[in-house]
Amino acid sequence: MTGVEPSRLDDQQLMKELETIHRTRHDTLLYGSNDALRAHNERMAQLEGEYLRRNPRRLVSSGRTREGARDRCCGETTTPRTTSA
DSSP, rough: OOOOGGGGSSSSHHHHHHHHHHHHHHHHHSSOOOOHHHHHHHHHHHHHHHHHHHHHEEEEEEGGGGHHHHHHHOOOOOOEEEEOO
C-alpha cells in the first residue's frame, strides 16, 4: 500500500486525501495503467471506508437515495438529512 494508513490520519488529513483521490480519479481511469487503476481503487476504498467508519451518521441527501430519486421532480433540489443508522 502507498500512503499513510487511513486510520492514522486525522480528520483534516483524511478529507484532504479524499479530495485529492477523487480529483485524480477521472485521469487515472482514462490514462492510468491497469496497475495504477488497481492501486487507485484500493486506496480510494480504504479512505472512503475510513470516512464512513468515522461518520456513520453523515448527512445524506434524500435525492441520492432510490426513494428520493423516484420522488424527485424535474429540477428539484435536495436537502441533506442525517441518517438514522
